[in-house]
Amino acid sequence: AQKVTQAQTEISVVEKEDVTLDCVYETRDTTYYLFWYKQPPSGELVFLIRRNSFDEQNEISGRYSWNFQKSTSSFNFTITASQVVDSAVYFCALRGIFGKGTRLHILP
Amino acid sequence: TAGITQAPTSQILAAGRSMTLRCTQDMRHNAMYWYRQDLGLGLRLIHYSNTAGTTGKGEVPDGYSVSRANTDDFPLTLASAVPSQTSVYFCASSDSITGGQFFGPGTRLTVL
Numbered sequence: 001a002q003k004v005t006q007a008q009t010e011i012s013v014v015e016k017e018d019v020t021l022d023c024v025y026e027t028r029d030t031t032y033y034l035f036w037y038k039q040p041p042s043g044e045l046v047f048l049i050r051r052n053s054f055d056e057q058n059e060i061s062g063r064y065s066w067n068f069q070k071s072t073s074s075f076n077f078t079i080t081a082s083q084v085v086d087s088a089v090y091f092c093a094l095r096g097i098f099g100k101g102t103r104l105h106i107l108p
Numbered sequence: 109t110a111g112i113t114q115a116p117t118s119q120i121l122a123a124g125r126s127m128t129l130r131c132t133q134d135m136r137h138n139a140m141y142w143y144r145q146d147l148g149l150g151l152r153l154i155h156y157s158n159t160a161g162t163t164g165k166g167e168v169p170d171g172y173s174v175s176r177a178n179t180d181d182f183p184l185t186l187a188s189a190v191p192s193q194t195s196v197y198f199c200a201s202s203d204s205i206t207g208g209q210f211f212g213p214g215t216r217l218t219v220l
Contacts, residue, residue, distance in 0.1 A: 033206045045151075045198060045211035052206070091150065095205070096141060096166055100150035 002027045004092050006099035013082055014107050021077040021102045023092030029053075032094060034075045036066065039101070040088040051075060082106045110134050112212035114199050120218045121189050129184040129215050131199030139202045140182040141166075141209060142174060144195040151198065157182055158205050189219040 003026040013019045025034065036048040049059060051068050059066045063080045079086050089101045115130045133140065142154040143166075153166030157176040171193060173185045182201075186193055196216050200209040 035208055037209075037211075043196075044213060045200070047208035047210060050206075050208045093151075096143075096153035096156055098143075098151040098153075100148070 002029075002094050002097045004094055004097050004099040006090075006092055006102050008102045009100070010103045010105070012105040012107060015084055016081050018078060018080050019082055019104065021079075021090050021092075021104065023075045023077065023099060025073050025075065025092070025094055027094055034068065035093040035095070036075075036077050037091045037093065037098075038088045039091065040085075045091075048077075079104075084108055112199055112201055112210060114197075114212035114215050116215060117213070118216040118218075120220060121186075123190055123219055124188055127186050127189060127217070129186075129197055129199075129217070131182045131184070131212060132180050133182075133199075133201040133210075133212075134180065135201060135203070135210065136179060137201035137203050137207075137210070138179070139205050139207070140176065141200040141202075142172070142182070142184045143198045143200065144168065144193075145198060145214075146195050154184065154197075189217075191219045193217065194219045 005024045032053045034051045038046045065078045067076045084106050087106045089103045091101045092099045112133045138159045141156045143151040145151050152168045154172050155174040157163045160179045163174050196214050198214045199212040202209045
């Protein structure tokens with residue numbers, strides 16, 4: 001069975017601090033895809049990134065970066081120089097299997 | 109481009125009644141999904157469809173049915189609603205079974 005665990009239920013940081021959201025997954029598949037989604041207070045769900053299991057290269061997009069480590073079954077998400085607009089619930093997923101999410105508060 | 113639309117936006121339903129939540133996408137995506145979101149439980153997959161004409165069960169399919177007669181539409185039916193089906197329902201689509209999912213705005217359903 002597949003499983004995604006986001007151990008951090010809620011995190012608060014002061015604006016401009018860096019923050020890392022953890023994601024650990026379980027799957028027996030040799031080929032799989034991992035995702036991160038953002039749900040801001042307005043409620044919509046926004047796709048952020050997809051990573052396939054063949055590619056362990058880290059990904060950077062502006063202030064966002066993702067660290068995929070197959071050896072530890074982790075796919076962590078770092079926000080550098082956080083901003084208030086980053087406040088949201090962030091979900092890690094294996095296709096249709098979502099973690100319970102991490103609620104991130106960025107304090108001004 | 110509308111992306112994905114869901115209707116209704118919200119609904120209050122008496123227990124025992126049936127209801128269909130509508131979902132339409134205009135991106136010509138092959139795969140579509142239905143999730144429910146409950147506080148503390150995250151998003152749970154109800155049913156999915158990898159391509160028109162096929163459907164599959166997700167993590168919590170009981171009490172729900174779906175159909176995928178064409179690429180664009182993926183309705184979710186509650187045959188006889190129960191209070192535990194009170195939730196926010198999200199429809200999503202992806203270009204392929206491995207693609208990132210794009211979500212509709214959600215339907216808030218209350219079953220009394």
